[in-house]
Amino acid sequence: xxxxxxxxxxxxxxxxxxKGCNPRLTGSxxxxxxxxxxxxxxxxxxxxxxxxxxxxxxxxxASTISDPFVVLEIDEPLIGDWSVVPEGNLFTxxxxxxxxxxxxxxxxxxxxxxxxxxxxxxxxxxxxxxVSSDILASGTDSQEAPVASSNGTTMMTIFIDIKxxxxxxxSQKIGAVISHGAAARRTQLTRTPAHxxxxxxxxxx
Numbered sequence: 001x002x003x004x005x006x007x008x009x010x011x012x013x014x015x016x017x018x019k020g021c022n023p024r025l026t027g028s029x030x031x032x033x034x035x036x037x038x039x040x041x042x043x044x045x046x047x048x049x050x051x052x053x054x055x056x057x058x059x060x061x062a063s064t065i066s067d068p069f070v071v072l073e074i075d076e077p078l079i080g081d082w083s084v085v086p087e088g089n090l091f092t093x094x095x096x097x098x099x100x101x102x103x104x105x106x107x108x109x110x111x112x113x114x115x116x117x118x119x120x121x122x123x124x125x126x127x128x129x130x131v132s133s134d135i136l137a138s139g140t141d142s143q144e145a146p147v148a149s150s151n152g153t154t155m156m157t158i159f160i161d162i163k164x165x166x167x168x169x170x171s172q173k174i175g176a177v178i179s180h181g182a183a184a185r186r187t188q189l190t191r192t193p194a195h196x197x198x199x200x201x202x203x204x205x
Contacts, residue, residue: 020056026084026091032060033091033125035084040077049114051098053077059125072121072130080116083148085155090131091123094148094157102142102164113164115142118157118177120184136177137186143175155179158189 020036027033037052057071072079072093082095096116104111117138122131137143141163148157156178163171174189 021050021052022081024082024084026086030061031125033084033086034058034060035071035082035093037079037082038077049080049098049112051077051114052079055079055082055093055095057123071123080114081145083146083157085148085150087150087152089124089126091125092148092150092155093121093123094136094146095119095121096144096146099138104164113142116144118143118146118159120157120179132182134182136179136184137175153180161188 021039023034023036025032025034035055035057037050038054038056039050040053041051053074053076054070055072056068058068059066071091072082072095074097078098080096080098082093085092085094095118097119098114098116100115102113102115104113118136119133120136121133123129124131136157137159139161141161143159144162146157146159148155150156156176158174158176161173161175165171175186176189177184177186179185
């Protein structure tokens with residue numbers, strides 16, 4: 001990694017010297033938050049998902065890198081994917097929580113997929129500590145791959161709504177949650193039976 005200082009760029013060979021997976025960088029005007037999972041349950045040939053019990057983070061400024069701290073921690077390794085949005089001294093973490101599994105058997109070895117819903121946790125970057133946490137999206141299908149963006153007043157989270165089936169094939173549609181403070185409203189962005197994936201979003205003030 002490299003931190004660019006106005007006077008002289010400072011190379012940093014290692015930000016994390018412990019086990020971590022799926023690193024993400026999220027920036028604000030004053031600081032950058034690096035997050036990574038604890039990788040408690042890695043995926044394998046038949047288990048097609050990876051989960052963590054904890055998301056850790058480090059705050060990065062032009063001249064300092066904080067010690068690792070716990071952004072989010074739960075009792076079991078159920079955290080799948082996540083997205084982080086900066087809002088002043090707060091970071092909103094949108095993360096998937098494993099609620100069950102879907103097993104598809106094509107006559108050979110069974111393939112196991114996780115079923116996830118989407119949670120929201122607001123983290124104070126000064127303390128740091130969790131300020132609040134709630135559920136944004138849940139249902140019988142799996143809500144995965146969340147990405148979020150905010151214009152300072154309204155946040156939009158988009159994700160893939162997945163219904164897995166060996167006989168009829170997977171159905172993947174893009175869903176969204178529009179939130180303003182604690183209030184949140186879910187909507188469907190795509191309604192065709194096509195196979196949609198890899199959503200992304202950006203916001204302007």
